[in-house]
Amino acid sequence: MSPAKKTDSNSTPKKGVQLKFKSNKDVPKTSLSPKKLGNNSSVIIIGSAFGLVFARTTHPTKPGEDAYTYDAKRMLIENPEKAATLNCINVRLFPIIKFMLLIFFSHAFYSPHSIFRSSTGGKKALPTPLKFKQAVTTPRSMCLN
Amino acid sequence: MFKLEDERENNATNRETLIRPFIRFLNEEVCWKFSQNFVIEKDETIGEGKTIGKLDRYMMNADIAGFLGKYVFDSEPSEVAGSSEMMDEIFEASENKLAATVFIPQYWNAWSSI
Numbered sequence: 001m002s003p004a005k006k007t008d009s010n011s012t013p014k015k016g017v018q019l020k021f022k023s024n025k026d027v028p029k030t031s032l033s034p035k036k037l038g039n040n041s042s043v044i045i046i047g048s049a050f051g052l053v054f055a056r057t058t059h060p061t062k063p064g065e066d067a068y069t070y071d072a073k074r075m076l077i078e079n080p081e082k083a084a085t086l087n088c089i090n091v092r093l094f095p096i097i098k099f100m101l102l103i104f105f106s107h108a109f110y111s112p113h114s115i116f117r118s119s120t121g122g123k124k125a126l127p128t129p130l131k132f133k134q135a136v137t138t139p140r141s142m143c144l145n
Numbered sequence: 146m147f148k149l150e151d152e153r154e155n156n157a158t159n160r161e162t163l164i165r166p167f168i169r170f171l172n173e174e175v176c177w178k179f180s181q182n183f184v185i186e187k188d189e190t191i192g193e194g195k196t197i198g199k200l201d202r203y204m205m206n207a208d209i210a211g212f213l214g215k216y217v218f219d220s221e222p223s224e225v226a227g228s229s230e231m232m233d234e235i236f237e238a239s240e241n242k243l244a245a246t247v248f249i250p251q252y253w254n255a256w257s258s259i
Contacts, residue, residue, distance in 0.1 A: 043171075047198070
């Protein structure tokens with residue numbers, strides 16, 4: 001009987017064995033990991049006649065959307081002196097209440113689930129205001145279900 | 146919307162110089178709920194070196210009239226609307242030139258309270 005083969009732990013690995021190295025992505029993230037730099041909101045300049053210059057912003061991650069600038073616009077509207085020092089002559093600020101009304105009415109009239117739309121998809125007649133309705137004279141108790 | 150001083154030419158350098166303080170204001174003076182950094186990306190002015198983009202390319206009719214009434218002309222709105230030379234300076238679209246005789250006097254003072 002031949003003696004059992006001893007394996008030497010210090011011996012070089014056999015050919016064909018692929019060594020795996022730790023890659024950066026394997027390093028677990030901790031609170032100490034360096035933070036990603038934030039994306040930049042772009043400002044695009046457009047010149048027009050009579051010395052007019054427009055500045056518009058674009059969202060860093062949502063293509064086609066404006067950057068969030070409501071607070072800055074509000075500041076410029078409330079502080080005209082500051083706006084004047086920046087040569088800012090006007091600010092386009094879509095008031096939130098107008099926006100909410102727009103959403104409400106567009107939903108009310110154009111949504112397929114609109115309360116003013118019939119089941120066939122056609123527009124329902126708008127409800128008549130109460131003051132133009134004939135007074136209901138039948139007592140409620142006499143109404144058939 | 147910003148306005149260059151009258152003596153300054155509306156070119157790329159002057160436009161950037163005009164907008165730089167605004168960018169500084171956005172980055173340093175406004176308290177954002179979520180921090181963001183604004184940078185000038187590009188100048189999209191058309192017709193650079195030639196006829197620059199006219200007002201009706203970028204503004205609504207009421208704003209054009211309001212801007213002209215507050216910042217550009219001391220004349221009566223009807224005089225401005227009646228000048229074909231000025232109409233060519235202001236508008237690109239012929240439809241707007243035709244309608245200008247109505248909306249320019251109508252919205253001449255629209256920006257007076259701004």
